[in-house]
Amino acid sequence: MLPDHLIIDFDSTFITKESLDELARFALEKHPEKGDQLRQIEALTQAGMAGEITFDKSLSKRIAIVDADRTDVENVTHQLADAVTPSFANNADFIQNHKEIIWIISGGFREMIIPVVSSFGISASHVFANEFIYDDTQKIVGVDTNNPMAKAGGKVMQVNAMGLQGEIHVIGDGYTDYELKAKGPASLFFAFTENVSRENIYTLADDVLNKFDDYILISRD
Numbered sequence: 001m002l003p004d005h006l007i008i009d010f011d012s013t014f015i016t017k018e019s020l021d022e023l024a025r026f027a028l029e030k031h032p033e034k035g036d037q038l039r040q041i042e043a044l045t046q047a048g049m050a051g052e053i054t055f056d057k058s059l060s061k062r063i064a065i066v067d068a069d070r071t072d073v074e075n076v077t078h079q080l081a082d083a084v085t086p087s088f089a090n091n092a093d094f095i096q097n098h099k100e101i102i103w104i105i106s107g108g109f110r111e112m113i114i115p116v117v118s119s120f121g122i123s124a125s126h127v128f129a130n131e132f133i134y135d136d137t138q139k140i141v142g143v144d145t146n147n148p149m150a151k152a153g154g155k156v157m158q159v160n161a162m163g164l165q166g167e168i169h170v171i172g173d174g175y176t177d178y179e180l181k182a183k184g185p186a187s188l189f190f191a192f193t194e195n196v197s198r199e200n201i202y203t204l205a206d207d208v209l210n211k212f213d214d215y216i217l218i219s220r221d
Contacts, residue, residue, distance in 0.1 A: 002098065002219045003187065004166030007159065007180065010106035010113050010129070012173045012195045015083045018045050019108045020062055022083075023076045027068035037065050048107075050198055051175030054152035055107055059130070063143060070138040077112045084116065085194055087211035094216055096121040103128070103162075105155050107176060128158050156184040171215060178204050190215060 011018045024041045028034045041062050048058025088095065095102060099121040106113060106129040114124045131144040143150050148157040155176045159168075170177050170186045173196050181189040182204075191198075191205035194212070202208045209215050 002101065003169040004101065005103060005164045005168045006098070006101050007103045007105050007168065007170045007172075007177075007186065009170075009172030009174065009177050009192070010104055010108045010117075012049070013171060013177075013192045014085060014088055014104065015080055015116065016085050016195045017080065017083050018042075019076070019080055019112050020059075020066065021045055022079065023068050023072060023112075024062070024066045026076050026079075027066060027072045031067065041065055049174035049176075049196075050200060055154060055176055056150060056152045059107065059143065059150060063140070066140065068140050070134055070140075073109075073111060073132065073140070077115050080112060081116050081119070085212070087194055087213050088120075091212050091216060092120055099123070099126070102126060103164075105129075105149075105158060105180075107149060107154070128162075153179065153183065155180055159184050159186070169215075171209065171212075173198065173201065175201060177201075181206075 008014055021041055025038060028037055044058045044062050047053045048055050102122055104113060104117055104122060104127045108129050110127055110129045110131055113129050114127050130149045131147055132140050133142045133144055135141045148154045156179050159180055168186045169188050170180045171190045171192050173192045178189050178201060180186040188206045191202035191208045193202060193208055193210055
Protein backbone atom coordinates (compact mmCIF):
# COMPACT_ATOMS: atom_id res chain seq x y z
CA MET A 1 0.00 0.00 0.00
CA LEU A 2 1.03 3.57 -0.56
CA PRO A 3 2.24 5.43 2.55
CA ASP A 4 0.67 8.54 3.99
CA HIS A 5 3.70 10.50 2.77
CA LEU A 6 6.34 9.79 0.12
CA ILE A 7 9.53 11.85 0.32
CA ILE A 8 11.63 11.90 -2.86
CA ASP A 9 15.14 13.31 -3.28
CA PHE A 10 15.82 15.48 -6.33
CA ASP A 11 19.47 15.33 -7.47
CA SER A 12 20.49 11.94 -8.90
CA THR A 13 17.03 10.64 -8.02
CA PHE A 14 14.20 12.65 -9.60
CA ILE A 15 16.74 13.91 -12.12
CA THR A 16 19.78 12.12 -13.50
CA LYS A 17 22.24 14.85 -12.52
CA GLU A 18 23.47 16.89 -9.56
CA SER A 19 22.03 20.37 -10.14
CA LEU A 20 24.79 22.34 -8.40
CA ASP A 21 27.44 20.43 -10.34
CA GLU A 22 25.60 21.29 -13.55
CA LEU A 23 25.41 24.94 -12.55
CA ALA A 24 29.15 24.95 -11.92
CA ARG A 25 29.84 23.26 -15.25
CA PHE A 26 27.78 25.89 -17.06
CA ALA A 27 29.10 28.91 -15.16
CA LEU A 28 32.74 27.83 -15.32
CA GLU A 29 32.64 26.96 -19.03
CA LYS A 30 35.21 29.60 -19.97
CA HIS A 31 37.18 29.64 -16.73
CA PRO A 32 40.91 28.85 -17.25
CA GLU A 33 40.89 26.42 -14.31
CA LYS A 34 37.56 24.84 -15.17
CA GLY A 35 38.80 21.23 -15.05
CA ASP A 36 40.35 21.46 -11.60
CA GLN A 37 37.42 23.36 -10.15
CA LEU A 38 34.84 20.92 -11.51
CA ARG A 39 36.79 17.97 -10.13
CA GLN A 40 36.85 19.65 -6.72
CA ILE A 41 33.10 20.25 -6.84
CA GLU A 42 32.30 16.71 -7.96
CA ALA A 43 34.54 15.25 -5.24
CA LEU A 44 32.79 17.38 -2.61
CA THR A 45 29.39 16.28 -3.94
CA GLN A 46 30.33 12.62 -3.69
CA ALA A 47 31.84 13.03 -0.22
CA GLY A 48 28.67 14.70 1.02
CA MET A 49 26.32 12.14 -0.53
CA ALA A 50 28.35 9.23 0.84
CA GLY A 51 28.34 10.73 4.33
CA GLU A 52 32.10 11.20 4.38
CA ILE A 53 31.69 14.88 5.26
CA THR A 54 28.61 16.69 6.54
CA PHE A 55 26.27 18.14 3.94
CA ASP A 56 26.71 21.71 5.15
CA LYS A 57 30.48 21.51 4.66
CA SER A 58 30.04 19.98 1.21
CA LEU A 59 27.58 22.71 0.23
CA SER A 60 29.55 25.70 1.53
CA LYS A 61 32.77 24.54 -0.11
CA ARG A 62 31.04 23.98 -3.46
CA ILE A 63 29.30 27.36 -3.38
CA ALA A 64 32.66 29.03 -2.72
CA ILE A 65 33.99 27.55 -5.98
CA VAL A 66 30.95 28.17 -8.19
CA ASP A 67 31.05 31.55 -9.92
CA ALA A 68 27.47 31.92 -11.11
CA ASP A 69 24.62 34.42 -11.34
CA ARG A 70 20.84 34.34 -11.64
CA THR A 71 20.94 34.04 -15.43
CA ASP A 72 23.17 30.96 -15.15
CA VAL A 73 20.67 29.46 -12.70
CA GLU A 74 17.79 30.07 -15.10
CA ASN A 75 19.67 28.55 -18.05
CA VAL A 76 20.64 25.42 -16.13
CA THR A 77 17.12 25.02 -14.76
CA HIS A 78 15.83 24.82 -18.35
CA GLN A 79 18.42 22.10 -19.03
CA LEU A 80 17.37 20.11 -15.95
CA ALA A 81 13.84 19.87 -17.32
CA ASP A 82 15.32 17.54 -19.95
CA ALA A 83 17.25 15.52 -17.35
CA VAL A 84 14.34 13.93 -15.49
CA THR A 85 15.19 10.33 -14.64
CA PRO A 86 13.55 8.07 -17.26
CA SER A 87 11.53 5.95 -14.82
CA PHE A 88 10.07 9.10 -13.22
CA ALA A 89 9.29 10.62 -16.62
CA ASN A 90 7.63 7.36 -17.68
CA ASN A 91 5.43 7.37 -14.58
CA ALA A 92 4.29 10.98 -14.75
CA ASP A 93 0.65 9.90 -14.42
CA PHE A 94 1.37 8.05 -11.16
CA ILE A 95 3.11 11.12 -9.74
CA GLN A 96 0.29 13.41 -10.87
CA ASN A 97 -2.32 11.11 -9.33
CA HIS A 98 -0.52 10.97 -5.99
CA LYS A 99 0.93 14.48 -5.84
CA GLU A 100 -0.79 15.25 -2.53
CA ILE A 101 1.34 12.72 -0.65
CA ILE A 102 4.62 13.45 -2.47
CA TRP A 103 7.24 15.78 -0.98
CA ILE A 104 10.52 16.81 -2.59
CA ILE A 105 13.13 17.20 0.16
CA SER A 106 16.49 18.13 -1.34
CA GLY A 107 19.84 19.69 -0.64
CA GLY A 108 19.46 21.31 -4.05
CA PHE A 109 17.83 24.68 -4.71
CA ARG A 110 14.15 25.57 -4.78
CA GLU A 111 14.33 27.83 -7.81
CA MET A 112 15.90 25.01 -9.83
CA ILE A 113 13.63 22.27 -8.51
CA ILE A 114 10.17 23.85 -8.60
CA PRO A 115 10.03 24.44 -12.40
CA VAL A 116 10.96 20.79 -12.99
CA VAL A 117 8.58 19.08 -10.55
CA SER A 118 5.69 21.47 -11.17
CA SER A 119 5.24 19.89 -14.59
CA PHE A 120 4.38 16.67 -12.68
CA GLY A 121 1.76 18.48 -10.60
CA ILE A 122 3.90 18.81 -7.47
CA SER A 123 3.25 22.22 -5.91
CA ALA A 124 5.92 24.59 -4.62
CA SER A 125 4.52 24.11 -1.11
CA HIS A 126 5.65 20.47 -1.29
CA VAL A 127 9.27 21.39 -2.10
CA PHE A 128 11.79 21.96 0.67
CA ALA A 129 15.32 22.83 -0.44
CA ASN A 130 18.07 25.41 -0.20
CA GLU A 131 17.88 28.99 -1.48
CA PHE A 132 20.58 31.09 -3.10
CA ILE A 133 21.50 34.56 -1.86
CA TYR A 134 22.30 37.11 -4.57
CA ASP A 135 24.05 40.47 -4.44
CA ASP A 136 22.88 43.63 -6.23
CA THR A 137 24.41 42.42 -9.49
CA GLN A 138 22.50 39.11 -9.25
CA LYS A 139 25.70 37.19 -8.50
CA ILE A 140 25.39 34.20 -6.15
CA VAL A 141 27.19 35.07 -2.94
CA GLY A 142 25.99 32.25 -0.71
CA VAL A 143 23.00 30.30 0.57
CA ASP A 144 20.38 31.09 3.19
CA THR A 145 22.00 29.60 6.30
CA ASN A 146 18.79 30.10 8.30
CA ASN A 147 17.20 27.43 6.12
CA PRO A 148 17.40 24.02 7.87
CA MET A 149 18.38 22.45 4.55
CA ALA A 150 21.71 24.32 4.62
CA LYS A 151 22.69 22.70 7.92
CA ALA A 152 24.16 19.32 8.88
CA GLY A 153 21.22 16.98 9.40
CA GLY A 154 19.00 19.46 7.60
CA LYS A 155 16.65 16.94 6.03
CA VAL A 156 15.88 15.43 9.41
CA MET A 157 15.31 18.87 10.95
CA GLN A 158 13.05 19.90 8.08
CA VAL A 159 10.90 16.79 8.09
CA ASN A 160 10.61 16.80 11.88
CA ALA A 161 9.41 20.40 11.67
CA MET A 162 6.76 19.43 9.12
CA GLY A 163 5.06 17.19 11.67
CA LEU A 164 4.04 14.54 9.16
CA GLN A 165 1.89 11.78 10.61
CA GLY A 166 1.49 8.15 9.59
CA GLU A 167 3.59 5.93 7.36
CA ILE A 168 6.47 7.83 5.71
CA HIS A 169 8.62 6.40 2.90
CA VAL A 170 11.83 7.95 1.58
CA ILE A 171 13.38 7.42 -1.86
CA GLY A 172 16.89 8.73 -2.45
CA ASP A 173 20.46 7.96 -3.37
CA GLY A 174 22.41 9.49 -0.50
CA TYR A 175 23.24 9.27 3.18
CA THR A 176 21.11 12.30 4.04
CA ASP A 177 18.09 10.40 2.70
CA TYR A 178 18.92 7.38 4.85
CA GLU A 179 19.17 9.68 7.89
CA LEU A 180 15.45 10.40 7.57
CA LYS A 181 14.87 6.87 8.79
CA ALA A 182 17.91 6.51 11.05
CA LYS A 183 17.40 9.82 12.88
CA GLY A 184 14.03 11.04 11.71
CA PRO A 185 10.39 10.03 11.36
CA ALA A 186 10.57 7.92 8.18
CA SER A 187 9.28 4.35 8.34
CA LEU A 188 11.21 2.95 5.36
CA PHE A 189 14.18 4.06 3.27
CA PHE A 190 14.49 2.95 -0.36
CA ALA A 191 17.90 3.37 -1.99
CA PHE A 192 17.47 4.59 -5.58
CA THR A 193 20.16 3.26 -7.94
CA GLU A 194 18.96 4.10 -11.45
CA ASN A 195 21.45 6.97 -11.74
CA VAL A 196 24.12 6.23 -9.15
CA SER A 197 24.70 3.25 -6.89
CA ARG A 198 26.54 3.73 -3.61
CA GLU A 199 27.23 0.46 -1.83
CA ASN A 200 27.50 2.07 1.59
CA ILE A 201 24.03 3.52 1.04
CA TYR A 202 22.11 0.61 -0.45
CA THR A 203 23.37 -1.74 2.25
CA LEU A 204 21.55 0.50 4.76
CA ALA A 205 18.27 0.49 2.83
CA ASP A 206 15.09 -1.43 3.54
CA ASP A 207 14.95 -2.13 -0.19
CA VAL A 208 16.79 -1.12 -3.36
CA LEU A 209 15.01 0.45 -6.33
CA ASN A 210 16.67 0.08 -9.71
CA LYS A 211 13.96 2.34 -11.09
CA PHE A 212 10.82 4.10 -9.85
CA ASP A 213 8.68 1.32 -11.34
CA ASP A 214 10.02 -0.97 -8.60
CA TYR A 215 8.50 1.26 -5.94
CA ILE A 216 5.17 1.42 -7.75
CA LEU A 217 5.05 -2.37 -7.78
CA ILE A 218 5.86 -2.51 -4.07
CA SER A 219 3.17 0.04 -3.29
CA ARG A 220 0.58 -2.10 -4.98
CA ASP A 221 1.33 -5.22 -2.93
